[in-house]
Amino acid sequence: MKSRLTGLALSALALSASLASAQDYPAQPITLVNPYAAGGSADLIARTLAEGMTERLGQPVVVENRPGAATAIAATYVAQSDPDGYTLLIASSPTHFITPEIQPVQYEGLADFAPVAMIANVPNVLVVGSGAELSTLEELVAKAKESPDTLAFASVGNGSLPHLSSVLLMQETDTQMVHIPYGGAAPAVVDVLAGNVDLAFLNLPPLLPHIESGALVPLGVAAPERTPLLPDVATMAELGLGEFQMSTWFGVSAPANTPEDVVAKLDAAIADTLQDEELRQRLEASGVMMFYKPTDEFAGFLESESERLLKLLDAADVPRN
Structure with missing residues (x-):
């Protein structure tokens, strides 16, 4: 009986300490x-947030850039940090699903994180070079059907969202095109401009x-709604491809087992930040669209x-690890 009472007392003390910690957070x-280099959309989102x-x-909320290994360096660091709410990750598809599937990593993409909130997305846009003499998605699909495996699409690497966006396009339109992976968006854009590849789905x-x-x-936007920066360009859904959504989304995740009260405080701060009109306008002017989802909805979205x-x-x- 004495041992059981001691155990209950210790549990009560641990719970009390946890509650006190959550109430004092952040101290x-x-x-x-x-997980991305300075200067890109993710960096703008992180610093604005x-x-x-x-x-x-x-x-102070301090942004620390830890690029490399297709986001695995940053994700590993956060996953292995103390679950106290003081180390957070700018989350994305590569951090949680793609990178853990296609290369060896030292973390579990979903199990080792506590979702906090989704914050924004950057639309992926289907483009062709002006010399391609294709002005609509319908014309592109017709040409791809007429000559399978002759049109080539650029991406920023195997398994990347631009790659998977084009795979989804081929599935939805029953076409076959050739994949040309590049080491980043800049060289991919250069080759689309030069006519060395026919099309690309890029940020x-x-x-x-x-x-x-x-x-x-631009032939179409792979986002839930049109972007204000291209108001005359239809979404892929408006062009007849159902719920064709392949935007590059960003969220915030914490290490697994972060106290729920701490996560709730972070979520509330993020939600309130995204209501700030000046901050919203700053992000939207660069092509970033607000796409907030609270903790529970973000967790469901990740699944x-x-x-x-x-x-x-x-x-x-795509080869798996």
Whole structure:
């Protein structure tokens, strides 16, 4: 009986300490780890979010860039950090599903994280070069059907969202095209502009200046709604391809077992930040669209998105680890 009472007392003390910790949170600066290099959309999102969260939480939220290994360096670091809410990850499809499937990593893509909130997405836009003499999706599909495996599409690597977007396009239109992977968006765009490849599904920001100049022709946006930066370009769904959504989304995740009260405080700070009109306008001007989902919805999204993207990896014949 004495042993049992001692155990209950220890459990009560642990619970009390946990509650006190959650009530006092945050008591020190928070690190928001970005798995991408400085200067891109993820970095803009992270720094804008950190600015708003700092104001709302009363502690500095510091962005730390840890690029490399297709996001695995940053994801591993956060997954192995203390689950106290002071080390967070800018989450994306590669951190949670794609990279753990196609290369060896030291973490579990879903099990080792606590979802906090989805924050934004960057539309992927289907483009062709102006010299391709294709001005609509219908014309592209007709040409692909007429001459299978002659049109080539660029991506930023095997298993990347631009790759899987084109795989989904081929599935939805019953066409076959040739995949040409590149080491990043910049060389892919260069070759579409030069006519060395016919098309690409890439993030909007690096495409926008070339679309505005007329060098690239946008055929469709793979997002839930049109982007304000291309108001005249229809979504893939509007073009008859059902719920064709392959945007590059970003969220915030914490290490698994982070206290629920801490996660709730973080979620509330993120939600309030994303209501800030000045911050929203700053992000939207760069091609980023707000796409907030609270903790529970974000967790459900991760489960369904994982299933969807793993099926596309199978269809793309991407080697698994």
